[in-house]
Amino acid sequence: MALKRILSGMRPTGRLHLGNLHGALGNWVELQNSGNYDCFYFVADWHAITSEYASTESIRENGVNMVIDWLAAGLDPAKSTLFVQSAVKEHAELFLLLSMITPLAWLQRNPTYKEMQAELTSKDLSTFGFLGYPVLQAADIIMYKAYGVPVGVDQLPHVELTREIARRFNFIYQKEVFPVPEPLLADVPKLLGVDGRKMSKSYDNAIYLSDRGADLHQKVTSMFTDPQRMRKKDPGDPDICNVFTFHKLYSSPETVAEINRACRVADIGCTECKKMLADRIGEQMAPIHERMDYYLEHLHEIYDIIADGNARAAVIARRTMEEVREAVKI
Numbered sequence: 001m002a003l004k005r006i007l008s009g010m011r012p013t014g015r016l017h018l019g020n021l022h023g024a025l026g027n028w029v030e031l032q033n034s035g036n037y038d039c040f041y042f043v044a045d046w047h048a049i050t051s052e053y054a055s056t057e058s059i060r061e062n063g064v065n066m067v068i069d070w071l072a073a074g075l076d077p078a079k080s081t082l083f084v085q086s087a088v089k090e091h092a093e094l095f096l097l098l099s100m101i102t103p104l105a106w107l108q109r110n111p112t113y114k115e116m117q118a119e120l121t122s123k124d125l126s127t128f129g130f131l132g133y134p135v136l137q138a139a140d141i142i143m144y145k146a147y148g149v150p151v152g153v154d155q156l157p158h159v160e161l162t163r164e165i166a167r168r169f170n171f172i173y174q175k176e177v178f179p180v181p182e183p184l185l186a187d188v189p190k191l192l193g194v195d196g197r198k199m200s201k202s203y204d205n206a207i208y209l210s211d212r213g214a215d216l217h218q219k220v221t222s223m224f225t226d227p228q229r230m231r232k233k234d235p236g237d238p239d240i241c242n243v244f245t246f247h248k249l250y251s252s253p254e255t256v257a258e259i260n261r262a263c264r265v266a267d268i269g270c271t272e273c274k275k276m277l278a279d280r281i282g283e284q285m286a287p288i289h290e291r292m293d294y295y296l297e298h299l300h301e302i303y304d305i306i307a308d309g310n311a312r313a314a315v316i317a318r319r320t321m322e323e324v325r326e327a328v329k330i
Helices: 018-033 045-052 059-073 090-101 104-108 111-119 133-143 153-172 213-221 242-250 253-264 270-297 299-328
Strands: 004-010 037-043 080-084 148-151 182-185
Touching (some): 004 018, 018 037, 037 059, 037 299, 045 059, 045 133, 059 080, 059 270, 080 299, 090 153, 104 153, 111 153, 133 153, 133 299, 148 153, 153 182, 213 270, 242 253, 242 270, 253 270
Parallel strands (some): 004 037, 037 080, 148 182
16 A cells, blocks of 8 residues: 655754754654655755755755754654755746745744844845745645645645646646645744743754753753742742743653752752752753764765755656646746
């Protein structure tokens, strides 16, 4: 029985952090290792240009480093196809054709469009590329006739728009070229940065996959805790403490239960709690750091993996575009 194909991508905007690991990337690894899916994961470098068009000099290097992070976290090129979006030019052709049939109102109602414009006020995002990036996203997905797209709840509108575009193409050209993809919802834990805000490179509050040793301990030590707990003798509330959220991911159930009890009766202080957390993160990240170090010393393997993934993706993209051109009659 043929495996169901899934596809997802990440913008190469810098190093990956623990929020990425426990969000999208960890889910990708689980889907890959389940044995139920034919996984395609890509470096969305054209998507990065939609907001970083004035500063593209680091996109290529970021893409390579991101693939290293992927492999270190457990993605396996023997099980998943890892490729770079811009290396498969058919993505641009399908994006062009889909843009011809996508109503402008569909793009203008995209909630992420206004949210990102409000958040990234330092950038001029009043461009066609930024408005139309969901169409490129749709092209990325349906190019490979993906059964599903692993996403968090906040990305559901993007998948729904892709579904609408696929249905519209099939209807206009009276041929079922594209299956309508399903969203594969992931239960993503909400990890905040060290300052209590959303973990983000732009906020400079992230703990990166590459952080270790003194750097890791310093970041964990600076994490915000229960704001009502001013002194060690004050009882705390783990339910509103970001450090405790991380303990639930990195510490044993027995340790989590003990910290939960001890914090509430002031038997443990925040400093000790943070030190325990830093040690646990370091222990669990050690295999990832080991693989990361290997690939940093063997960059030629990274380039070979990407080249192989590009070639595998291109075979499918060429086949899809032959069907598309026949349906459109061009």
